Amino acid sequence: MVSSDANVISSVITRDIAPVLVRRVRQLTDRAQLTFARVTTFSFVLISMLIAISTEGQGVVLKIVVDLVAATMGPISIPLMLGMLPWFRRSGPTAAIVSWAAGLSVWAYIKWILESTDQAMVVGVPLVTSLVLYVAVGLLRPENTRDRDESIESLESDAAEQPSRA
Structure with a gap:
């Protein structure tokens, strides 16, 4: 997964999905939204890497x-x-x-x-x-x-x- 994929996924989750599913996300400050987006991006990259490593390059x-x-x-x-x-x-x-x-x-x-x-x-x-x-x-x-x-x-x-x- 390249960084642009992770950023797109993070953007969609941060702006489109999370505010609909979790009411508190709608009330986040700009700084908190940025932190949430960064954590989401990191999580997707981490999950992708764990899947890639655990499947031994399949x-x-x-x-x-x-x-x-x-x-x-x-x-x-x-x-x-x-x-x-x-x-x-x-x-x-x-x-x-x-x-x-x-x-x-x-x-x-x-x-x-x-x-x-x-x-x-x-x-x-x-x-x-x-x-x-x-x-x-x-x-x-x-x-x-x-x-x-x-x-x-x-x-x-x-x-x-x-x-x-x-």
């Missing part, structure tokens, strides 16, 4: 990282990237959550129930599942809102090119 840490990326990257990237495109205005939060959850579930089924080691299947099928469901739910249950339409339209122009209203 590549377990790398396998865990590859599995996590395969499990989450495809299903998360579909709503994340397509949600910014004007063609997918109808797809809202319901489509995003359904496609993500289904993609992750399909990955778990392929990986743990079917016990497939075919990397194309482990990565591709959840991605396609997420894509199909994101489009289908958007078509069957559209969630157009004025705010979403305005946000998408704002992506079509550069604010720096707009004349200022002074």
